[in-house]
Amino acid sequence: MIGDACPSSKCADCGFRSAVFASLNAGQLEMLTSGKTFNAVKKGATICKQGEEIKAFIFLRVGLAKLVRNTTDGREQIVGIATPNDFVGLLSLFSSKIYQYSIIAIEDSEYCSVDYSMVMDLIRGNGVFAQSLLEKISHVSDILINTRLDLDLRQLRGRVAFIICYFANEVYGATKFNLPISRKEIAELIDMRVENVVRILSELRRDNIIRIEGTTIDILDPEKLKWIKVHG
Amino acid sequence: MIGDACPSSKCADCGFRSAVFASLNAGQLEMLTSGKTFNAVKKGATICKQGEEIKAFIFLRVGLAKLVRNTTDGREQIVGIATPNDFVGLLSLFSSKIYQYSIIAIEDSEYCSVDYSMVMDLIRGNGVFAQSLLEKISHVSDILINTRLDLDLRQLRGRVAFIICYFANEVYGATKFNLPISRKEIAELIDMRVENVVRILSELRRDNIIRIEGTTIDILDPEKLKWIKVHG
DNA sequence: TACCTATTTTGATATATATCAACCTTGATT
DNA sequence: AATCAAGGTTGATATATATCAAAATAGGTA
Numbered sequence: 001m002i003g004d005a006c007p008s009s010k011c012a013d014c015g016f017r018s019a020v021f022a023s024l025n026a027g028q029l030e031m032l033t034s035g036k037t038f039n040a041v042k043k044g045a046t047i048c049k050q051g052e053e054i055k056a057f058i059f060l061r062v063g064l065a066k067l068v069r070n071t072t073d074g075r076e077q078i079v080g081i082a083t084p085n086d087f088v089g090l091l092s093l094f095s096s097k098i099y100q101y102s103i104i105a106i107e108d109s110e111y112c113s114v115d116y117s118m119v120m121d122l123i124r125g126n127g128v129f130a131q132s133l134l135e136k137i138s139h140v141s142d143i144l145i146n147t148r149l150d151l152d153l154r155q156l157r158g159r160v161a162f163i164i165c166y167f168a169n170e171v172y173g174a175t176k177f178n179l180p181i182s183r184k185e186i187a188e189l190i191d192m193r194v195e196n197v198v199r200i201l202s203e204l205r206r207d208n209i210i211r212i213e214g215t216t217i218d219i220l221d222p223e224k225l226k227w228i229k230v231h232g
Numbered sequence: 233m234i235g236d237a238c239p240s241s242k243c244a245d246c247g248f249r250s251a252v253f254a255s256l257n258a259g260q261l262e263m264l265t266s267g268k269t270f271n272a273v274k275k276g277a278t279i280c281k282q283g284e285e286i287k288a289f290i291f292l293r294v295g296l297a298k299l300v301r302n303t304t305d306g307r308e309q310i311v312g313i314a315t316p317n318d319f320v321g322l323l324s325l326f327s328s329k330i331y332q333y334s335i336i337a338i339e340d341s342e343y344c345s346v347d348y349s350m351v352m353d354l355i356r357g358n359g360v361f362a363q364s365l366l367e368k369i370s371h372v373s374d375i376l377i378n379t380r381l382d383l384d385l386r387q388l389r390g391r392v393a394f395i396i397c398y399f400a401n402e403v404y405g406a407t408k409f410n411l412p413i414s415r416k417e418i419a420e421l422i423d424m425r426v427e428n429v430v431r432i433l434s435e436l437r438r439d440n441i442i443r444i445e446g447t448t449i450d451i452l453d454p455e456k457l458k459w460i461k462v463h464g
Numbered sequence: 465t466a467c468c469t470a471t472t473t474t475g476a477t478a479t480a481t482a483t484c485a486a487c488c489t490t491g492a493t494t
Numbered sequence: 495a496a497t498c499a500a501g502g503t504t505g506a507t508a509t510a511t512a513t514c515a516a517a518a519t520a521g522g523t524a
Binding site for chain 1: 239283301303304305307309323324325326327328332333352355356357358359360361363365366367369370371373376377378380382384385423457463
């Protein structure tokens with residue numbers, strides 16, 4: 001499960017290149033290729049653990065993961081969802097020596113780890129790369145903060161609608177999808193209690209706004225759902 | 233009020249140098265010195281406005297400012313407080329062409345503006361500078377996110393205690409201080425209603441945990457306040 | 465001073481959310 | 495098939511928070 005070769009062994013061919021590594025030259029890409037580690041993990045696997053030393057820069061290539069924070073009083077809080085190409089792994093990379101959050105796969109996933117010191121060398125040696133990394137990390141942080149602020153303004157109905165829209169629009173790009181997280185995890189993600197998540201989902205179903213079949217959610221009335229997300 | 237000369241006209245002598253600009257060489261510092269604008273503003277002044285184009289990198293040298301977000305439905309939300317040397321002005325600098333938040337002085341303040349393109353040039357030309365900027369922005373974002381997540385776990389009593397402790401410990405370093413923001417602004421900062429802010433402050437006073445004299449707050453029982461902040 | 469207006473404060477009440485308890489599903493295991 | 499554990503669901507109730515109304519206070523201005 002650890003340290004497999006990357007399917008396309010050259011990082012130059014990897015889909016990620018366009019995203020952050022576009023500015024690297026041939027030599028730097030070669031360094032990256034030989035220094036990275038490819039990993040494939042099953043749903044539920046821990047990719048990195050809160051509190052442990054940061055040794056690598058983590059890239060989600062395929063799949064889905066949750067960022068989890070264990071609070072001092074023993075509760076769990078889901079900080080956000082990491083999707084391929086969004087560089088959530090960057091989050092506290094430069095501000096701390098230890099991971100602020102755990103990253104746990106919520107779908108079968110593939111990711112690459114790039115040695116921390118190698119990334120630092122690339123930053124110092126390539127200003128354009130540094131700039132693009134600044135833009136990425138800034139963007140990821142901004143989205144996270146703005147999402148949180150948006151959620152804070154809403155009451156529970158609006159938060160649940162928000163999260164359904166999020167998975168539909170941002171993650172799956174479809175009105176019908178498999179919810180990758182449990183009711184309890186939804187609760188941890190939007191700061192509410194399991195019972196209320198369930199209750200509100202039931203209400204949305206009763207009002208024919210969504211259909212729930214097992215783990216599948218089907219949005220029947222996107223307009224009404226959006227209205228609840230904004231006003232409710 | 234705009235474009236005054238900086239008291240110490242060379243950025244090399246400025247207290248900020250140690251913070252981010254330590255890695256700049258003489259020529260780069262000279263460029264910075266000639267390209268920056270120094271500003272002194274009164275309490276209440278708008279330093280930058282949400283939605284406007286980002287043209288400069290803003291540095292708070294002296295004073296205190298609030299980051300304000302106007303929501304789509306007309307409410308105001310205070311994202312955070314900017315203190316001298318903490319580089320809150322960095323927040324969305326690299327992820328957007330427009331300011332995500334307004335910055336408004338809540339005490340008489342002084343700040344410097346550095347042209348956006350100049351900062352970009354420095355990043356591209358000086359990897360160590362880029363790295364230190366990455367660390368700063370990452371740190372600022374991390375604190376903001378973690379604070380928000382902490383607040384989200386608490387109920388109102390805990391949030392009010394949190395904010396009192398914040399001003400006492402992080403901003404003024406004293407148990408007795410002048411609250412720089414109104415009750416309404418406290419409410420906007422920690423997502424609650426003015427009436428409840430007032431009510432809880434009154435409770436804290438009644439229980440001899442704090443004393444309130446006009447705009448001054450005096451923490452009488454730091455231990456109890458901390459307990460409420462954590463458990464309340 | 466007298467007169468505004470905004471902020472602060474308190475109380476009564478409605479609404480939203482959490483808690484507690486019970487039961488139902490589902491999937492895994494024996 | 496029987497058992498079990500975990501997640502899911504619903505209802506009744508307690509608690510927390512928002513809303514509405516009204517009064518007190520402070521600051522600015524004619």
